[in-house]
Amino acid sequence: MGRTDYYRDPEAPPANSVVPSVTALVQDAEGRLLLIHKTDNDLWALPGGGHDIGESIGETVVREVEEETGVRVDVLSVVGLYTDPAHVMAYDDGEVRQQFSICFRARPVAGELRTSLESKEVRWVDPADLESLRIHPSMMLRIRHGLDSDRAEPYIG
Secondary structure (H helix, E strand, O other): OOEEEEEOOOOOOOOOEEOOEEEEEEEOOOOOEEEEEEOOOOOEEOOEEEOOOOOOHHHHHHHHHHHHHOEEEEEEEEEEEEOOOOEEEEEOOOOEEEOOEEEEEEEEEEEOOOOEOOEEEEEEEOHHHHHHOOEOHHHHHHHHHHHOOOOOOOEEO
């Protein structure tokens, strides 16, 4: 299913749904970030996805990261809550979703990199190489917040 992201675009269609979701800023021992090359919008992103009924939000993080990357993680902390109503995602089926994402810090504990239906490439990326990848501005905001060691409180916005 294709997806078009609208970010602070006055031509964006109005949202018709909100789905709680998660992303995970996962760093390995060398400080590299776990990123996926998404199949739905052809952008690089932190792994993540929708929260399912019957699971805790921490379980959602662990499930989504493992489903998309093959890596099992332990959740460490909250980076921030990202609910900008000016960021909507329009899907081919007519759903237009307002962003509602909680970003977590996590560390890898097991597994091997692999792709999924949602990720055509998965890799560990040095933060110095981020500018060479096509990453949505909203995702870059989460990454910057997650890498900011001086940030004491989670972002709320």
